[in-house]
Amino acid sequence: ETDIDDRYGDLDARGDSDVPEMPLSSDRTPEILKKALSGLSSRWKNWWIRGILTLTMISLFFLIIYMGSFMLMLLVLGIQVKCFHEIITIGYRVYHSYDLPWFRTLSWYFLLCVNYFFYGETVADYFATFVQREEQLQFLIRYHRFISFALYLAVIVLNVMKTAIPQDEGFLVPISSVICNDITAYLFGFFFGRTPLIKAAYVLSKYQYFVCPVEYRSDVNSFVTECEPSELFQLQSYSLPPFLKAVLRRETVSMYPFQIHSIALSTFASLIGPFGGFFASGFKRAFKIKDFANTIPGHGGIMDRFDCQYLMATFVHVYITSFIRGPNPSKVLQQLLVLQPEQQLNIYKTLKTHLIEKGILQPTLKV
Known part of the structure; x- marks a missing residue:
């Protein structure tokens, strides 16, 4: 990334004279008010326009309050969207001469990602009963953070792809570096390696401080790393797909569950991780600096x-x-014990009803 900044640092070196001026805002006063107030001076005309619109907005606000809390939520969301629209419109007018691709599209997409992240869990709590009954919505709530993160990453990747350095060198060079690093690591390990990585990881997993969290125990007045390893670090047998059974000539394979999760982590590190460097390089170039x-x-x-x-x-x-x-x-359980007895009783009744609907508990027969 330092090389990218050194080679392309002058691309954004524009003088103040090259920055487009801010366009003037247009008059949005309704034609009815203009005609009714045409005989007044500009000072009194502005006074009447402000007064009439102020009373109108106050009346609408009281009407929305009367309609309930849900309409207030929609009002806040509408105000947020309109404010964002005004900001994006200004940015698009100012930087239109730069020919930034997908400027407004990516900006609105980013607003969607932010609202989904911040409002997702709140809306789920507000409609908790409805969400629990609809299996299609449970997926969006259960993996809410992951979906939000994936949507946000898409914004970063699209921004980098659409504003790439000429000839795509800003994209190809770092990606090629990662690829060459992986190939070189394999060749080095093939010729000079002595201990296979899987065996080394197995040896390290025998030490509890590699798989157990550090916890403080008051009875011994010290920090300990002793624990019962979770299911992630316990060998389990997995059934192989039919095509692998024929190739490997075995029915099952023994693996740690964490090894399966490590595939997803390593895939992200190799494919998406470098975009963090691209983002940092863009930040430094925007401020005309080489390093932080x-x-x-x-x-x-x-x-x-x-x-x-x-x-x-x-x-x-x-x-x-x-x-x-x-x-x-x-x-x-700790959170439940802090609640008031009436709240605990309501939770108990709700949980009992839920377990009866699932068939885990039998309904109580009234005598």
């Missing part, structure tokens, strides 16, 4: 070395919360 800092001589700042790691760490968090980590029963 000079903390490490010859390498720039810490941010220059860990730009891709932020994107990877975010994906790991989203992936774990979406596909690996489920609700913690002990934490849920």
